[in-house]
Amino acid sequence: MMPSTNDPVGLQGALLKVVHGDAAWESLARWGVRIRPTPDGIEVDNPSAVITRIGERDIAQGMLRLRHDPTRLQEWARTLLAVSILVEINTDGSVYAERLLEELWELSEGHDLSGGAVAICGEIVASG
16 A cells, blocks of 8 residues: 655655655655656755754764765765755754865765764764
8 A cells, every 4th residue: 555645744754764765766656746857956856845954963864874884875865965845854962064065065966974974973873
């Protein structure tokens, strides 16, 4: 049985799995979410209009989980930066906010996760 596109809790849980690096973006299609690359970037359809708030710990988990798969890490970062119709990144009050967002941009351009970012992500996840 397919989940309903009107199941915000299911979609939010699925989206968190993607952000944490435990599932692919394509897994959101079960909720009617479509993510397609275009010549100008990424196009997103979110028929349920559900937006999930994520924080630095969520981003750090994804970076750490995907760091050994550069292709998937780049796709994950590029897509995460483009899906404001699905995700609201909340890093208010974070001492690492600027560094994490800079690292996301670097990853989206195909750079490796830096050693400093690995350490910061490890610290964030361990403190959570």
